[in-house]
Amino acid sequence: MKLEVFTRFTDALDAKIANLQPPPQSHDTPNSNNIKGTCNYRIHGGHKLSGSITLNASKNAAVALLCASLLNHGVTTFPNFPRIEEVYRILEVLTSIGVTTQWTDKNTLEIRRPKILSLSNLNETAACKTRSILMLIGALVHEYDEFEIPSPGGCELGERSISPHIHTFQEFGISIHPHENHKHYKISTISKRAPGEITLYESGNTVTNNAILAAACIKDEETYIQAASADYMVQDLCYFLRSLGVQIEGIGTPLLRIRGVGKIKRNVKYTPTEDPIEAMFFICAAVTTDSEITIRRVPFRWISLELLKLKKMGLRYTLSKPYKAHNGETDLANLTIQPHNGNLRALTDKIHANPWPGLNPDNLPYFLPIAACATGRTLIHDWMYESRAGYYTHLGSLGVDVETLDQHRVYVHGPSKLVSGGEMSCPPALRPASCLLVGMLGASGMSVLKGVYTVKRGYEDLEGRLGSLGARIEVFYD
Numbered sequence: 001m002k003l004e005v006f007t008r009f010t011d012a013l014d015a016k017i018a019n020l021q022p023p024p025q026s027h028d029t030p031n032s033n034n035i036k037g038t039c040n041y042r043i044h045g046g047h048k049l050s051g052s053i054t055l056n057a058s059k060n061a062a063v064a065l066l067c068a069s070l071l072n073h074g075v076t077t078f079p080n081f082p083r084i085e086e087v088y089r090i091l092e093v094l095t096s097i098g099v100t101t102q103w104t105d106k107n108t109l110e111i112r113r114p115k116i117l118s119l120s121n122l123n124e125t126a127a128c129k130t131r132s133i134l135m136l137i138g139a140l141v142h143e144y145d146e147f148e149i150p151s152p153g154g155c156e157l158g159e160r161s162i163s164p165h166i167h168t169f170q171e172f173g174i175s176i177h178p179h180e181n182h183k184h185y186k187i188s189t190i191s192k193r194a195p196g197e198i199t200l201y202e203s204g205n206t207v208t209n210n211a212i213l214a215a216a217c218i219k220d221e222e223t224y225i226q227a228a229s230a231d232y233m234v235q236d237l238c239y240f241l242r243s244l245g246v247q248i249e250g251i252g253t254p255l256l257r258i259r260g261v262g263k264i265k266r267n268v269k270y271t272p273t274e275d276p277i278e279a280m281f282f283i284c285a286a287v288t289t290d291s292e293i294t295i296r297r298v299p300f301r302w303i304s305l306e307l308l309k310l311k312k313m314g315l316r317y318t319l320s321k322p323y324k325a326h327n328g329e330t331d332l333a334n335l336t337i338q339p340h341n342g343n344l345r346a347l348t349d350k351i352h353a354n355p356w357p358g359l360n361p362d363n364l365p366y367f368l369p370i371a372a373c374a375t376g377r378t379l380i381h382d383w384m385y386e387s388r389a390g391y392y393t394h395l396g397s398l399g400v401d402v403e404t405l406d407q408h409r410v411y412v413h414g415p416s417k418l419v420s421g422g423e424m425s426c427p428p429a430l431r432p433a434s435c436l437l438v439g440m441l442g443a444s445g446m447s448v449l450k451g452v453y454t455v456k457r458g459y460e461d462l463e464g465r466l467g468s469l470g471a472r473i474e475v476f477y478d
């Protein structure tokens with residue numbers, strides 16, 4: 001074999017082996033085998049971006065799909081699956097209870113569950129770093145009379161009650177009680193029943209997903225879920241479950257009708273849909289750097305209100321002819337953002353989030369760096385989370401003029417010239433942390449963002465992908 005051919009062959013082999021490795025351990029977590037240390041970004045900001053970028057699937061759908069894969073006793077394959085820290089945590093949990101998970105190529109994940117799960121081995125360290133661990137409940141109620149899950153974690157945004165979950169499962173005859181050790185919840189399904197019709201206590205996303213999972217395997221019984229969230233990750237979960245044979249009507253509306261099936265054993269392939277929150281991240285990056293970029297495969301109907309607000313602020317953009325996502329349902333288009341040349345105006349009305357079709361709660365923080373580029377005063381009202389607005393003041397270090405009115409409301413006075421923030425640490429919340437990154441891209445000079453595990457929880461290879469648009473980001477560890 002010629003040397004060149006042999007090298008190509010061994011490279012391909014190396015790549016194949018690399019893809020078959022278990023997920024890497026988090027680089028920022030105290031208990032992981034932390035070889036490299038804490039991951040940080042050094043950002044040389046103030047450079048224009050150009051070119052195009054393709055969106056990845058969302059963190060929030062991916063974690064729901066991973067929990068839902070436990071319902072399937074056949075082989076589940078997820079192409080286009082995001083390689084992000086949050087996914088790695090759930091994979092660590094699944095692996096610990098005996099599920100085989102394998103990356104068969106860079107972003108294709110194959111999952112096979114054993115007949116019997118080893119719940120007693122559940123990796124608690126990984127589990128309690130995520131909010132999505134809650135969705136194991138909906139998947140496990142079909143096979144255990146009693147079990148425990150660790151208390152959830154996720155972004156630190158103030159009190160995030162699990163009452164909606166407790167009330168919802170009560171309708172199914174399933175009880176959830178905090179363990180005496182305050183570290184676990186005890187779930188009992190001994191009195192499980194088909195609830196018929198239920199109304200959710202809140203239109204939350206994870207609680208809707210839990211109700212859907214609980215209804216999905218109650219054989220031949222219909223469950224109506226009212227006040228259901230219709231948001232993107234719920235839609236993705238529903239389309240996946242439909243591919244497993246569960247009948248679901250009302251997808252994308254607040255009233256879902258689910259006809260359950262018994263045990264599921266199918267070899268199924270489902271490609272999750274592109275992330276509307278990642279779309280907003282790149283829109284925000286285009287605005288702070290005043291650049292023209294094209295974002296490919298944007299689920300534009302899931303951010304239609306965001307786009308409308310931006311248009312009213314004076315942002316110019318074009319959407320291509322729509323085409324379908326891999327699920328054959330969700331409409332996508334390519335979105336080209338034009339430079340604003342300093343012509344953005346603050347909206348006179350407040351900007352706030354609501355469950356979809358409102359402005360997405362995870363997209364609200366991105367309106368801060370955008371408002372900083374607009375002339376005038378913008379009121380951002382973050383009513384949903386008790387303490388997320390506190391993180392918005394961190395943008396002050398990048399020259400953004402943020403005035404705190406109360407726990408939930410801030411004014412942004414614009415326009416501001418974004419300046420290097422020196423060295424800053426990520427707050428423990430994904431979207432506020434990624435807002436700092438976007439601000440640093442627009443700020444001339446060098447800034448350092450420390451502890452980017454928080455950002456990597458939700459976005460894959462931002463250094464490489466933003467780099468392909470012309471951003472200058474160096475990764476370093478300490």
Ligand SMILES: CC(=O)N[C@H]1[C@@H](OP(=O)(O)OP(=O)(O)OC[C@H]2O[C@@H](n3ccc(=O)[nH]c3=O)[C@H](O)[C@@H]2O)O[C@H](CO)[C@@H](O)[C@@H]1O
Pocket residue numbers: 060061063131132159160161202203204205206207233355360361362384385386
């Ligand atoms: C894994 C996952 O999918 N996480 C998402 C999910 O979390 P998740 O669905 O778990 O969100 P929570 O249950 O924590 O709800 C978020 C906050 O909104 C409040 N609330 C929610 C619904 C409602 O109708 N009324 C109301 O007041 C809750 O009380 C809470 O304070 O949805 C959040 C809100 O979009 C997103 O930020 C998270 O990224």
Ligand SMILES: C=C(OP(=O)(O)O)C(=O)O
Pocket residue numbers: 059060130131132153154155156362430431458
């Ligand atoms: C709040 C978020 O995530 P989680 O629910 O996982 O904490 C988020 O994705 O912004």
